[in-house]
Amino acid sequence: MSPYRSPLGAAGRDGFAQLVHAEWTKLRTVRGWTACLALAGLLVVGLGLLFASGSHASCMEGGKEVVCPPPPLGPGGEAxxxxxxxxxxxxxxxxxxxxxxxxxxxxxxxxxxxxxxxxxxxxxxxxxxxxxxxxxxxxxxxxxxxxxxxxxxxxxxxxxxxxxxxxxxxxxxxxxxxxxxxxxxxxxxxxxxxxxxxxxxxxxxxxxxxxxxxxxxxxxxxxxxxxxxxxxxxxxxxxxxxxxxxxxxxxxxxxxxxxxxxxxxxxxxxxxxxxxxxxxxxxxxxxxxxxxxxxxxxxxxxxLTEGPAVENTLVGVMFALIAAIVVGVLFVTAEYRRGLIRTSLLASPRRGRVLAAKAVVLLAATFAVSLAAAGVTVAVGLRVLAGNGVQVSPVPVLTGLRVVAGVAGVLAVTAVLALAFGALLRRSAMAVIAAVVAVVVPYVLATASVLPEQAADWLLRLTPAAGFAVQQSKPEYPQVLDFYAPSNGYYPLPWWAGFAVSCAWAGLALVLAVRRLNRADA
CATH class of the missing domain: 2.60.120 (Jelly Rolls)
Structure with a gap:
């Protein structure tokens, strides 16, 4: 008996690029998914600029209210x-x-x-x-x-x-x-x-x-x-x-x-x-x-370790994160709900490649939208804050780029984590709740001054929320007396280590999702 050949042919069955193209076509043609991605970007921009426009600062000099002077800058350009x-x-x-x-x-x-x-x-x-x-x-x-x-x-x-x-x-x-x-x-x-x-x-x-x-x-x-x-x-x-x-x-x-x-x-x-x-x-x-x-x-x-920082303009990221989670979950659970997942799996006898293609497309699309939104928000938000008299500590160009790209990376990796939860649980509501509990809840608890400092630190070391360390633009100096805690904008892990923890969680969840996909019929 000759082996089964899908309608896509050998290239469709074995070519990963064709799988990626097919998943990209799905993502961009489903209006709800593209609208949700656009909403994530709009939340980053809209809430960030709303925060900047509502922030004002002034100082008293000689009994008069004046614009606060900028902090002095050291030889390296730091405040x-x-x-x-x-x-x-x-x-x-x-x-x-x-x-x-x-x-x-x-x-x-x-x-x-x-x-x-x-x-x-x-x-x-x-x-x-x-x-x-x-x-x-x-x-x-x-x-x-x-x-x-x-x-x-x-x-x-x-x-x-x-x-x-x-x-x-x-x-x-x-x-x-x-x-x-x-x-x-x-x-x-x-x-x-x-x-x-x-x-x-x-x-x-x-x-x-x-x-x-x-x-x-x-x-x-x-x-x-x-x-x-x-x-x-x-x-x-x-x-x-x-x-x-x-x-x-x-x-x-x-x-x-x-x-x-x-x-x-x-x-x-x-x-x-x-x-x-x-x-x-x-x-x-x-x-x-x-x-x-x-x-x-x-x-x-x-x-100078206190005062507003570049990342303060990105207050909308937390809300955009929920939109990214919803897109990630629906990108796979919608096919289960409509019974179309079998059609997708016919494109490749190795089922894990289908999920990998979805992850690649979702990662790239979410990163692109988030990168553009974060870049616009930081650039415009800093100008608005300066016009309102708020002095934001300057950072090196590479640090600013890392904050923008890092935030986009966290949103993209979280979307992939949500995709994996969707493939594991196969129920939209359960998967969304699981992703929110894994990422959003630990971050809120750790940064809202509601937990002891050590507990907050461990949450941002061990959970997928560790990736938010990419936002920290100010270094922690051992010789400076300050309160270095998540609620004050300081994270327990270096930015690269925190991002690696988030990536590890997303990778582990994808591996488990692939195993279930290979063992259990759709």
Whole structure:
């Protein structure tokens, strides 16, 4: 007996390209499916631009409402915090500065226990810092390198806001002082530390490209806010940041190099002002008694990790995800419901290739629509936000492209996951619910501050919702005191790892669907 030959012939039976073309023809000719895909794109664009147009920001200056100034930008173009007290002298060419730090104290503003009475407690936050700095100028965002002692993280060498190298651990005290030394040789800055001022250990080296011949060199102090996390009544958490300042005592100062003689110039870099626009709000300062210096500062010298980000314009993705799930499910269950699946399977004796062709077509179509929608939303949304006075942290071009393409990828992979659920369950409502529970519910629970932080992290590590890590545009910096949690836009996995988890779930579901398709008749 001769083997059965389908009406499509050998090419139709064995040619995967022909299967893909057939599935593409189905997708584009069924109006409901194309309408649902278009709805996904419209939700991304419409809700994103609605969010942008409804967002406004302004600041007070001299008792008047003005447009908020953009954050200072560091040498790499990233938004930065550059708020600290700086006592400095000019240095032309090469030179060196040495000092001994003998103590660090401070104060932290706490909630008032008695109305009208300020509640201030003695203490320092872990990343309070003080030490020596070379800076290209006093302009916010200017290139710098610094060697410092910190309240809880020992000696550090930091430069240009994002770079951090650890030295010896431990706190500073009169019984355990730290000597610090900063040396300039051209564009190279070397930081060293010593316990006795005689035996020195290198902490790190920084090369500051384009450093001018004349720089500012001296003492500095800064203290970021006190970030505290507390549980709320529904099991999630609340975050508050309170004012904190640090005071460091130093002596044994020595400087060498052209221009370093004379008195210190004093700059409270980035200081905020009261409503009158003249009076500094929480100013720093320097007190000198003989060879002893007490320098007080607030703020931080670090990347800016707070504020709106590029991904905030993509608020419509969550709703578009549901539309993508519906398309994915119906793309296969509609054929089961109408009894047409047998016709599709006749095109190939290897049934899994039919499902693979559906997955390829759905993946490509969803990605194309989502990519266009996300690209338009980010480009237009950022312009609208800027026009409304909302300052969005700039990101490198490649990071912006990764966010746009990554969001499109998550929508496409989720549609494939829904397709697999549809092939497994063969019931539209059950498959849609399963996909929503697998992807949407974990994401909402993890980002809505309704779960403990560890539970939220695990949801975004193990479930298909891990792919949303592609949205994160701001890096997590170990040397920056902040609340790194999903509700604040930070994910437990790198973007590529989170996306890989989503792809793994979709792949596993497809494998199981193929097995059922091969074992059970349609």
């Amino acid at each position: 930065v915090r550059d708020r600290f007290y700086f006592a400095h002298r000019p240095l032309r060419g090469d030179g060196q500065i040495t000092v001994r730090v003998t103590s660090m104290t401070g104060q932290i503003r706490l909630p008032d226990s008695t109305p009208g009475i300020r509640n201030v407690a003695a203490g320092t936050v872990p990343w309070a810092k003080a030490g020596l700095m070379v800076k290209a100028g006093v302009r916010q965002g200017a290139s710098y390198a610094a060697v410092m002692v910190t309240a809880e993280h020992g000696v550090r060498m930091q430069h240009d806001f994002t770079e951090d190298v650890a030295g010896r651990p431990g706190k500073v005290s009169p019984s355990a002082p730290r000597w610090l030394r900063l040396t300039r040789a051209g564009e190279t800055i070397t930081g060293e530390e010593s316990a006795d001022g005689r035996t020195w250990t290198k902490v790190g080296t920084a090369r500051l490209a384009g450093l001018p011949d004349e720089v500012r060199i001296g003492l500095f102090a800064a203290s970021p806010g006190d970030v505290r996390v507390s549980a709320n009544t529904i099991g999630g958490f609340n975050v508050a940041s309170r004012f904190a300042e640090v005071t460091a005592t130093m002596d044994g100062l020595s400087m060498r190099g052209t221009g370093t003689a004379g008195a210190f110039a004093r700059d409270d870099i980035g200081v905020h002002y009261e409503a009158d626009g003249v009076t500094p709000h929480h100013p720093g300062g320097l007190q000198q008694a003989g060879g002893t210096y007490k320098i007080t500062g607030v703020g931080d010298v670090s990347p």
